Amino acid sequence: xxxLQYGIRRxxxxxxxxxxxxxxxxxxxxxxxxxxxxxFCLVLCTILFNVTLSVVTYFHEQDELGIILxxxxxxxxxxxxxxxxxxSCMVSAVSSVYLSQDNEIVFSAPISTPELYFMRYTSxxxxxSWMMIVFSLPIFGAYGIVFNTPLLYWLLxxxxxVSMACSATCFGLLLTVILIxxxxxxxxxxIILYLSLCFGVLIIILIRLLQPxxxxxxxxxxxxxxxxxxxxxxxxxxxxxxxxxxxxxLYLLDLEIDWLLLGLILLTPFALYFLGEWAMKxxxxxGYSKSQESFGGHHKFGHRRKYKLGTWQWLFSKEAKIxxxxxxxxxxxxxxxxxxxxxxxxxKLLPIDRAAFSEEFITNLIxxxxxxxxxxxxxxxxxxxxxxxxxxxxxxxxxIRSSPISIRRFLLYKYLFYVIPFMFLSLTLVIISxxxxxxxxxxxxxSIFTNLFITWIVVALALGFGAVYADFKSENKTVxxxxxxxxxxxxxxxxxxVVIIFIGSSPVYRIVRRWLNDHVLxxxxxxxLSAWVIISIVISLVLVIYYFRKGIHMLGNL
Amino acid sequence: MNGKKSPVAGIKIExxxxxxxxFTAVDDISLNVKSGQxxxxxxxxxxxxTTTIKLLAGLLKPxxxxxIINGYNIAKDPVNCKLYTGHIPDRPFLYEKLTGNEFxxxxxxxxxxxxxxxxxxxxxxxxxxxxxxxxDHLIESYSHGMRQKLIMxxxxxxxxxxxxxxxxxxxxxxxxxxxxxxxxxxxxxxxGCIFLSTHSLEIAEELCGQIAxxxxxxxxAVGDMETLRKEASxxxxxxxxxxxxxxxxxxxxxxxxxxxNMD
Numbered sequence: 001x002x003x004l005q006y007g008i009r010r011x012x013x014x015x016x017x018x019x020x021x022x023x024x025x026x027x028x029x030x031x032x033x034x035x036x037x038x039x040f041c042l043v044l045c046t047i048l049f050n051v052t053l054s055v056v057t058y059f060h061e062q063d064e065l066g067i068i069l070x071x072x073x074x075x076x077x078x079x080x081x082x083x084x085x086x087x088s089c090m091v092s093a094v095s096s097v098y099l100s101q102d103n104e105i106v107f108s109a110p111i112s113t114p115e116l117y118f119m120r121y122t123s124x125x126x127x128x129s130w131m132m133i134v135f136s137l138p139i140f141g142a143y144g145i146v147f148n149t150p151l152l153y154w155l156l157x158x159x160x161x162v163s164m165a166c167s168a169t170c171f172g173l174l175l176t177v178i179l180i181x182x183x184x185x186x187x188x189x190x191i192i193l194y195l196s197l198c199f200g201v202l203i204i205i206l207i208r209l210l211q212p213x214x215x216x217x218x219x220x221x222x223x224x225x226x227x228x229x230x231x232x233x234x235x236x237x238x239x240x241x242x243x244x245x246x247x248x249x250l251y252l253l254d255l256e257i258d259w260l261l262l263g264l265i266l267l268t269p270f271a272l273y274f275l276g277e278w279a280m281k282x283x284x285x286x287g288y289s290k291s292q293e294s295f296g297g298h299h300k301f302g303h304r305r306k307y308k309l310g311t312w313q314w315l316f317s318k319e320a321k322i323x324x325x326x327x328x329x330x331x332x333x334x335x336x337x338x339x340x341x342x343x344x345x346x347x348k349l350l351p352i353d354r355a356a357f358s359e360e361f362i363t364n365l366i367x368x369x370x371x372x373x374x375x376x377x378x379x380x381x382x383x384x385x386x387x388x389x390x391x392x393x394x395x396x397x398x399x400i401r402s403s404p405i406s407i408r409r410f411l412l413y414k415y416l417f418y419v420i421p422f423m424f425l426s427l428t429l430v431i432i433s434x435x436x437x438x439x440x441x442x443x444x445x446x447s448i449f450t451n452l453f454i455t456w457i458v459v460a461l462a463l464g465f466g467a468v469y470a471d472f473k474s475e476n477k478t479v480x481x482x483x484x485x486x487x488x489x490x491x492x493x494x495x496x497x498v499v500i501i502f503i504g505s506s507p508v509y510r511i512v513r514r515w516l517n518d519h520v521l522x523x524x525x526x527x528x529l530s531a532w533v534i535i536s537i538v539i540s541l542v543l544v545i546y547y548f549r550k551g552i553h554m555l556g557n558l
Numbered sequence: 559m560n561g562k563k564s565p566v567a568g569i570k571i572e573x574x575x576x577x578x579x580x581f582t583a584v585d586d587i588s589l590n591v592k593s594g595q596x597x598x599x600x601x602x603x604x605x606x607x608t609t610t611i612k613l614l615a616g617l618l619k620p621x622x623x624x625x626i627i628n629g630y631n632i633a634k635d636p637v638n639c640k641l642y643t644g645h646i647p648d649r650p651f652l653y654e655k656l657t658g659n660e661f662x663x664x665x666x667x668x669x670x671x672x673x674x675x676x677x678x679x680x681x682x683x684x685x686x687x688x689x690x691x692x693x694d695h696l697i698e699s700y701s702h703g704m705r706q707k708l709i710m711x712x713x714x715x716x717x718x719x720x721x722x723x724x725x726x727x728x729x730x731x732x733x734x735x736x737x738x739x740x741x742x743x744x745x746x747x748x749x750g751c752i753f754l755s756t757h758s759l760e761i762a763e764e765l766c767g768q769i770a771x772x773x774x775x776x777x778x779a780v781g782d783m784e785t786l787r788k789e790a791s792x793x794x795x796x797x798x799x800x801x802x803x804x805x806x807x808x809x810x811x812x813x814x815x816x817x818x819n820m821d
Binding site: 306307308310311313314315317318321322325326394395396397398399400401402403404405406556557 | 615616617619636637638639640641643645647649651652653655656660663664665666667668669670673676677680696
């Protein structure tokens with residue numbers, strides 16, 4: 001019954017389509033959130049487009065070598081995106097194919113394996129690649145502008161991007177189906193997560209250590225010919241991302257279409273799709289049956305100590321244990337460690353000696369601006385860890401609500417739990433970067449205390465917003481990070497820091513300039529500084545108290 | 559339970575109203591549950607039982623009316639009110655990444671349970687519910703019934719004078735269901751009170767001295783079995799007939815006979 005089968009395939013996609021429609025365009029109300037998210041995407045795309053445009057233009061201005069280097073980065077980006085897509089598809093496939101909540105309804109229905117494969121393949125491709133397609137379009141599009149290509153180039157990027165996303169998803173699904181037969185599903189998910197994180201960390205460290213900004217500096221290379229021949233080679237000729245990159249590079253340079261590569265790009269997703277469908281028929285059911293095994297069921301945890309009274313100790317202990325036992329949570333620490341290393345390493349590479357102003361002035365200026373950069377890192381990490389922490393209580397939050405602990409105290413304990421490690425991180429970033437920059441005198445203390453203050457405020461704001469926008473049904477904290485509440489928090493916290501730094505620039509400049517010139521502190525400068533401190537405290541407290549109270553109100557009226 | 563003298567158990571609800579937008583889920587309910595009573599709360603789906611339970615557990619704010627539990631007004635003194643009230647919900651949401659024992663310690667610390675009471679109760683209850691060997695395993699590996707039993711353990715270990723229960727037997731095996739019934743009876747015998755919402759008329763008939771029947775957010779009838787029978791004008795019938803009569807499900811008889819006549 002081919003007609004009926006087509007109907008079933010379409011029916012299987014209905015939950016996904018209707019869920020998306022209902023959340024983006026809720027019946028009877030104006031889609032404010034959707035429009036807001038759309039504008040946010042547009043702004044981000046514009047930023048990405050402009051940044052890429054200026055970087056590629058800069059490379060282009062370095063003659064032949066610059067053009068080749070810009071294309072090398074273009075090829076690396078394709079390969080990187082392809083690898084990221086495979087990993088994210090694998091993580092998502094374990095959840096959606098094997099551990100999804102709708103499995104019991106779908107698998108018990110009279111649906112054949114190919115239909116099931118079609119359903120999971122389509123949803124996985126859309127979920128894992130829409131963001132990559134949307135945000136890589138302006139990046140690759142900028143190349144077209146710099147290389148002055150006709151409009152056909154945009155059509156070619158869309159075709160290659162969609163085709164590569166489909167290939168990556170097929171490949172990711174195929175690997176997942178095979179892996180699940182070797183390990184239980186939850187275990188496989190952890191393994192893929194560790195692998196993808198290690199991959200991410202490695203890529204970030206490698207890119208940083210390679211110092212791509214020095215690639216156009218001929219003094220950096222001893223043997224130029226060898227270097228030139230290395231970078232002129234076409235990218236990975238055996239993978240779809242390499243075909244896409246080489247195909248588009250050729251078009252960018254000579255406006256020529258390589259029909260063989262285009263054929264490969266277009267046909268590979270179909271070939272991989274049928275291979276995946278075959279693999280699904282062969283190995284899906286044994287794997288699904290295996291995925292019912294509960295990870296940790298056979299595991300005993302720790303030795304019990306005698307129960308002792310202490311609400312805050314147990315709230316802390318609960319948070320810490322849940323964090324430590326959730327591999328999706330603690331494995332992110334690798335990423336943070338890599339971020340910290342790269343962040344600090346960059347200070348070592350700053351060409352301060354080549355600056356036009358005095359070295360001391362420049363280092364103090366960098367230290368002052370560093371308050372904002374470190375603050376932004378704290379803000380991003382708060383959005384990832386602190387903001388979702390209220391919603392992450394999930395259905396179990398009723399234990400807190402029905403217990404004799406007030407929401408205010410509960411939030412306070414949560415705050416104390418998170419603010420301590422964040423203070424440690426913030427101090428690490430600021431003190432070590434100040435040491436590298438050889439900062440002394442008032443700037444040392446100003447940067448430390450401002451960063452500490454920003455950390456206290458940002459973590460409090462993250463909790464306040466987290467309480468206001470708590471999503472107790474969300475299964476994934478990473479998804480929560482992309483929610484409207486998280487975006488609002490990011491914007492508010494960043495705007496607050498910009499205001500604090502902007503107001504502080506004048507008094508800090510006065511104090512630091514006098515210190516650098518005369519090594520003295522002037523009373524009137526200190527008055528200005530105090531005024532800045534007071535204004536910052538007042539603005540921040542008003543915001544924090546407002547969102548904390550709003551959060552308490554929202555949680556109390558669930 | 560927390561070292562202080564426990565107050566006398568009891569629930570007093572007066573003119574309770576809860577609306578969701580324009581829909582009135584609980585419409586002017588007044589009830590009085592005394593110490594030593596197991597109070598059954600019955601009603602068809604969507605009658606407002608779970609909303610009432612959530613209001614009693616302090617999970618929802620009423621629009622109007624008052625709730626006094628163990629002598630404490632939940633609006634004015636929610637902390638003391640909750641300190642002496644245990645709540646067993648219909649769905650056992652738990653912290654998946656904690657072990658059963660860790661969860662019990664966490665709950666005990668929230669309610670300031672003394673160490674001696676914890677030690678005295680936990681092992682006994684875990685044994686009763688066959689959870690001793692599972693207490694150091696992550697909750698994520700527990701079955702639905704085991705989760706329900708863990709929540710029961712967490713509530714009974716607290717020795718709160720009042721317990722509010724929503725559908726207690728869902729997912730329990732016959733042995734555990736029997737144990738729960740005995741624990742309820744014992745709790746009432748020693749002066750506690752239990753507010754029990756259920757769809758199981760057998761359980762209500764077996765356990766509850768007083769029963770209220772809720773329909774469309776309002777109390778349709780309240781009293782012991784005799785009073786309810788009189789109210790339904792079914793002097794010799796069981797609770798099922800009384801319930802169906804009072805919840806205006808007379809048309810059910812026609813449906814049943816139509817089903818019987820089907821091929």
